[in-house]
Amino acid sequence: MGTHITFKRPDGKEAKGYLANAARGNAPGVVVIQEWWGLSENIKALTDRFALAGFDALAPDLYKGVVVPYHDADAAGKEMNSLNFIEATEQDVRGAAQYLKRNGAKVGLTGFCMGGAVTIIGAAKIPELTAAVSFYGVPPEQAAKPADVQVPLQGHFANKDDYFSPQMVDAFEQGLKAAGKNYEFFRYDADHAFVNEERASVHDREAAEQAWGRATEFFKKHLG
Template identity: 40%
Template structure:
């Protein structure tokens, strides 16, 4: 059964969630060339906001077929307390089904040229990126978490993707010791050697709608991300 849907003018695509559990919605952009490697974009805890749309648009401008699933079913917020509530109320199983459905949707689209997809996510979405890559195995070829990692009990044994991460050394919400522990767990479980970059920046340093935005770190991390996605996805 599909979950409750709210109006969000940013939604422009509907696709099947995984395991026949109904439909999911999101925002999709195809590059001007008409085709390119597929990339799933996973939102921050604010929802499918204009910032997430801008990330999808920028990936499309850089040659990727990009899709951001709307994990909150149309709801967005700019209030941290409300965002925390939306995150708490988000069923993880539903979110992972919608993300898996997004992977399938991209791989089945005729515009997608890559045999695997990339996954790029921010904060909450960064944690979901690594979880998705571990669950989807060979279907995710590149995973790029930005300032977010899953909990310490995450099982990465199914992960086959190359991993590139971006983290801020001033980020109090994602301490670097937790980042280092996640990297070690990835190595131990999957044999994948992740590349994690640390920047002189706080949390959410790519989000130009937030006070923590740092242009120099954001642009360097973006350039590294797009080069990595091209290298891994073709």
Template identity: 45%
Template sequence: MSETPRSTGAPAHQNVTFPSAGTTAHGYLALPPSGRGPGVIVIQEWWGLTDHIADVADRLAAEGFVALAPDLYGGNVAHDSDEALRMMQDLPVSRGVELLSGAVDHLLALDAVTSDSVGSVGFCMGGGFVLYQAAVDPRVSAAVPFYGVIRGELPDFSGLKAEVLGPV
């Protein structure tokens, strides 16, 4: 696997660190006005953890959720679609799912989270990861992929516990 090149795009939108997959992960955490609520994971598009994804987390927080958007690219944000494609291809699906499991661990360990499972929402690459994560992690109780991109083999959905809301 090649090393992901440092992006020429804007820096990732980050405000929290947590242990995940044997490393220190970064992400964006948004709290609801009450300071407490059910947890939701917001999974980035192929561009990285952009201001748009942070805004989605903020909007979910405004509706009462504790929203965590993990940074799957370690601080890199793509500048153009060629770079975004390269960065997405350099992230193996299994590694992304492993990083997301650490994000679920972190979110559920927060005192602010009132639920014992999480929802997951994602866009494009993140929509695919919503499905991969829900297929393997029973702590994901609701999965909402927006135009999810499935790379490689389809996940094994035989153990799926989550409610899935998506296009028909």
């Protein structure tokens, strides 16, 4: 459904991504951020699904063409650890937001796993955003603190998550509450990455569909 495009980063360099447009014109935008595996077929499918839900959706390719197979967590970890999260957020992700906003549309940001953490960093650092939805990802404190979040934030988290533990999520939520931020967090009795349909060992369709409905309603509320 979508197509691969090239777009400009704020620093003038080019970035690549996967774009899926809504059927209607003047649609709001959603930037979609990959898991630590890269710009996988699953992320492209979710980008397509946002388009079907009425949003122009763009997933920037943060790994520049590298997609790691699901069985190779070590390779995924190496790719993620070699990524400069702040530069990726302020350049590739912000460039994607600027691309979607070029016709005056409101733009939201969402991401999964690693992308969920990038989403919260973006909610603190990207001025073009109107709302953000993080799926099972929380950034380290040095990247973004709860008090830094500048837009309404929705979060979807797994109670059986070894990567972003319930304790980490609770601590971040307490920070948001103490700072008086506009947020809502949901927790699911599921595993990390429960939205990923390509990973049968962790996918939970009921939780995934509930989270998807909440996310799209949240974006429709804030983006139009």
